[in-house]
Amino acid sequence: MAVSSYDTIVVGVGGMGSAATYQLAKRGVDVLGLERYDVPHTRGSSHGDTRIFRLTQPEHPEYVPLAKRAHELWREVETESGTNLLTTTGSVHAGPAGGSMVEDSVRSCEAHDIDHEVLTGTELSERFPGYDLPDDHRGVYQPDGGFLACERATSAHVTQAFEHGATIRAREAVEDIDIKERGVTVTTTRGQYSADNLVLAAGAWAGKHLDFLSDRLTPQRRVLAWFQPEKPENFRPENFPVFSADVPEGSFYGFPVFDRPGFKIGRTPASPEAIDPDEWEAEPTLEDEERLRPLVEKHFPDAAGETVRLATCIVTYSDDGHFYLDTHPEYPHVSVAAGFTGHGYKFCSVVGEVLADFATQGHTNNPIGVHQFDGRL
Structure with missing residues (x-):
């Protein structure tokens, strides 16, 4: 050979x-x-049309400088390719007041002097009407977040x-x-x-x-869903920041409507099952949809219309x-x-x-x- x-x-x-x-x-x-x-x-x-970009890094403050450099390089490849890749919407990290999602998000912003605000659930919905989180929750809003057309x-x-x-x-x-x-x-x-x-x-x-x-x-299967907004204006990129949220229904993340029709959300399962990437169920099921819809109905009710699309992807966890x-x-x-x-x-x-x-x-x-x-x- x-x-x-x-x-x-x-x-x-x-x-x-x-x-x-x-x-x-x-x-x-x-x-x-x-x-x-x-x-x-x-x-x-x-794949899946969009992926969140954020400077807020609750995973660890040391991620922030890497995210800043990533932002610079995304803009460079946009210029070189003549293609829009990164859309700025702001980002929200939401959860119970005093919970790890909120506290770790604030810590990462403060460690690197990143502009941010901490809003109550009510304040968040007043500014961004697509949201309807409990008032005892807090949302860490950071204006430089957005999404990448992956x-x-x-x-x-x-x-x-x-x-x-x-x-x-x-x-x-x-x-x-x-x-x-x-x-x-x-x-x-x-x-x-x-x-x-x-x-x-x-x-x-x-x-x-x-x-x-x-x-x-550990490779794991994830499911994404797109739902038809009943008030589309609330879920346009200029009116709806990307989010990660810990709520009673679980941990979720989501995006405004972009390119394809529908408000997009995903769920981070508490106990996901490991898969073999060469042998796994790539076709979404009705049960997958039923795990995602309750969050939309409760906390993003203006987007809780008919299902537009379901898709799967693989997430690979480190130890x-x-x-x-x-x-x-x-x-x-x-x-x-x-x-x-x-x-x-x-x-x-x-x-x-x-x-x-x-x-x-x-x-x-x-x-x-x-x-x-x-x-x-």
Whole structure:
């Protein structure tokens, strides 16, 4: 079998891998991107029309500088591609007064002097009539949040990677990765390729490619729903901030109407089940819809019309909730981005930069301390 050679191979050309391929190609690297499905596709974590962007980071204050850099890079790729990717609506993190959602959100904003307000449920609904949260809840409003058009963003990264000379091969699943002391060889369903460096951005499949991550990553099935608003004006991007909310019905997140018809929401289940990304139920069910509708009827009643659409995606959890972004603990020419735990897409642009830094200079100046392997393996 003839072996084609490249400087760097990127495994997975979804949100993270497309950004890495673009950043590498832009630096003049001879880069090959390998994707098991289409570019973009609906079998992973980087689809569903929209993904939340926010500077507020209740997960950890150290995420904030990374989010700021991601914002800069999203605007750069918008300019280079001539494509609108990031829409600013503001963001809301809501929950019971004194609860972790509110307190951690405020802490992240205060740690980095980010403009924000804490509103009661009543104040929130007065300012944004689409909301109807309990008055004993609080909403942390941050004006710079919004949403990314995720398929459009992945496509923009790939298109610009092509402009800079990248090669991308879709419908080509990776069967084996042979990591050597120097270089790697990747065998796929169609061929074999060698490179000096490897970037692994394989989403739910990352644990199948690297044994040391296999028991630290848990792919899970998620369902999204779009409902017909009865007062459409309340759910336009200019009138409705994206949100994450802890309410008695559970933990949810949502978006204004954009491109496709319907108010979009998703649910973070308290006890999700692990799935095999090669064998899972991709078709949504009536039971899936019934888990989502009560939140809309109770807290966004003006959007509780008929169901417009249901869709599924895969969320891959890390063992501690912080995504992995680092070089391999034994092989510095292999870099890894994995376990984005349902809140990673906003970081794609800067993750791509970090992965390109690793492949071209062996380190990054971006703040990634909480995401490195040290002390976590």
